[in-house]
Amino acid sequence: MKLYHYSDNQYDQLQSRRVSGxxxxxxxxxxxxxxxxxxxxxxxxxxKLMPEIFYKGHPFWHKGHKLYEHVIEVDDLEDxxxxxxxxxxxxTALLDEFxxxxxxxxxxxxxxxxxxxxxxxxxxxxxEVGFNKAALKAFLKTLPRDVTRxxxxxxxxxxxxxxxxxxxAANVPxxxxxxxxxxxxxxxxxELTIGSDTRKKVV
Numbered sequence: 685m686k687l688y689h690y691s692d693n694q695y696d697q698l699q700s701r702r703v704s705g706x707x708x709x710x711x712x713x714x715x716x717x718x719x720x721x722x723x724x725x726x727x728x729x730x731x732k733l734m735p736e737i738f739y740k741g742h743p744f745w746h747k748g749h750k751l752y753e754h755v756i757e758v759d760d761l762e763d764x765x766x767x768x769x770x771x772x773x774x775x776t777a778l779l780d781e782f783x784x785x786x787x788x789x790x791x792x793x794x795x796x797x798x799x800x801x802x803x804x805x806x807x808x809x810x811x812e813v814g815f816n817k818a819a820l821k822a823f824l825k826t827l828p829r830d831v832t833r834x835x836x837x838x839x840x841x842x843x844x845x846x847x848x849x850x851x852x853a854a855n856v857p858x859x860x861x862x863x864x865x866x867x868x869x870x871x872x873x874x875e876l877t878i879g880s881d882t883r884k885k886v887v
Contacts, residue, residue: 685757685758685759685821685824686727686755686756686757686758686871687724687725687726687755687756687758687859687861688724688725688726688727688728688729688753688754688755688756688832689722689723689724689725689753689754689756690725690729690744690751690752690753690754691751691752691754692750692751692752693752694752694754694873694875694886694887695752695754695870695873696869696870696873696887697867697868697869697870698722698754698756698867698868698870699722699866699867699868700719700720700721700722700862700863700866700867701718701719701720702719702720702866703865703866703867717862720862720866721860721861721862722860722861722863722866722868723770723853723858723859723860723861724756724858724859724861725831725832725853725856725857725858725859726824726827726831726832726857726858726859727829727830727831727832727833728753728832729745729753729832729833729836730832730833730836731751731876731877731878731879731880731881732879732880732881733833733836733837734747734836734878734879735747735878735879737836737837737839737840738849740849742849742850743850744852745878746878747878747879748877748878748879749877749878750875750876750877750878751875751876751877751878752873752874752875752876752886753873753874753875753876753883754870754872754873755870755871755872755873755874756868756869756870756871757871758817758820758821758824759817760868760869760871761817761820761861761863761868762817762863762864762865763816763817764815764816764817764864765815765816765817765861765862765863765864766813766814766815766861766862767813767814767815767819767820767859767860767861767862768807768812768813768859768860768862769807769812769813769823769857769858769859769860770857770858770859770860771835771853771854771855771856771857771858772807772812772857773835773838773857774806774807774810774812775803775806775807775812776855778802778803778806779799782799782802786798786799810823810826811823811826820861831857832856832857832858835853835855835856835857836856838855839854839855839856842855870887872885872887873885873886873887874886
């Protein structure tokens with residue numbers, strides 16, 4: 685079982701922001717676990733299709749952009765770690781329904797708290813959150829093929845596509861891994877160019 689991570693640079697290991705020291709817009713906050721995750725797609729991105737999906741250009745997925753595709757083996761991960769699936773099809777559907785009944789505009793903290801409860805309940809039911817390698821492998825076995833390709837095409841078809849246009853993977857399923865060390869070894873690396881499906885093996 686493999687997972688896929690993309691970046692401008694080639695690495696022999698992937699690191700969380702906290703380990704690498706790469707800050708967010710407001711610096712690294714001790715209490716914010718966002719800085720402890722490493723994100724992955726479930727299968728390779730549809731690199732040839734990306735310029736058609738992001739037809740107005742994109743900060744990352746623009747035509748001619750050279751990237752490195754880092755492939756990890758799930759079996760190489762630590763036995764115990766946390767994970768959370770983000771932007772799953774189920775989560776998007778749940779959010780659409782939730783938003784019909786609740787007003788996000790008033791910034792009511794009770795609305796956010798209720799959403800978090802509903803989201804966790806759904807994700808726990810379907811294995812989209814977990815705490816070890818066995819749970820992750822069990823979840824991965826439930827996924828259909830080409831989740832990433834379908835996710836980007838489905839995102840483009842949504843009426844709110846422009847809202848998340850410049851984001852990395854808005855409404856596209858991917859996963860955040862929270863490993864204890866903040867470091868994940870890379871099994872293979874491929875060089876690719878957005879707009880082409882050709883991949884050149886580097887490692």
